[in-house]
Amino acid sequence: MIFPIGDTQVRGGYKPYVSYTFIVINVLVFLYEYNLGTMANQFINTYGTIPQEITNGQDYFTLFTSMFLHGGWMHLIGNMLFLWVFADNIEAKIGSSRFLLFYLIGGLAASLAHVGFNLESTIPSVGASGAIAAVMGAYLVMFPKSKIKMLVIILFRSFHIPAFLFLGLWIGQQLLAGFGSLAETKDTPGVAWWAHIGGFAAGLIAGFYFKKAMDRWHPNAAIPKDYV
Secondary structure, three states: OEEEEEEOOOOOOOOOHHHHHHHHHHHHHHHHHHHOHHHHHHHHHHHOEOHHHHHOOOOOOHHHHHHHOOOOHHHHHHHHHHHHHHHHHHHHHHOHHHHHHHHHHHHHHHHHHHHHOOOOOOOOEOOOHHHHHHHHHHHHHHOOOOEEEEEEOOOOEEEEEEHHHHHHHHHHHHHHHHHHHOOOOOOOOOOOHHHHHHHHHHHHHHHHHHHHHHHHHOOOOOOOHHHO
């Protein structure tokens, strides 16, 4: 099994307090959810995004609350690891208040994309992965040559690859799985591929905007030339 554990860090700039706060919130919500025991399913059904309810004009608040819920320990750990790796450089460059807004809008775009491709589904969608996909999309634009540190867990060895390669392979996998899921039954539980794709697309758009606007914002940290 191979997964990212770090990246080339931007020096200076804004401290990633919002990124770390989101990690803490997600962990605390999951611990609360876990301690509910048999009531956890009701909690997820109440605060997860159910596409059929959204299309019927109900429970719009779940488009946001769903991004702080997770279906299990591995779901949580995987998402928080990706948030840890990719979010801090974005926040360092655009600032904490902008990152807060960007993350929530990215999560909203992801939820809407999922709903749009699963209009009649009654399965609740939960997880931070759509918002994190937006972070990854912006990262691809802003730091394409940043080095991502990958861990091969079986061998306990690590290696580095360029961000554009890792993220390009990741979104390619999401697209293949997303189009493949169109033939599946909509009430079959599974990965919300289109939330990932929608969030990533929103992140790409935001990344181009951030990259163009940073000169106006005069951030404290400059992107090294080998990042871009």
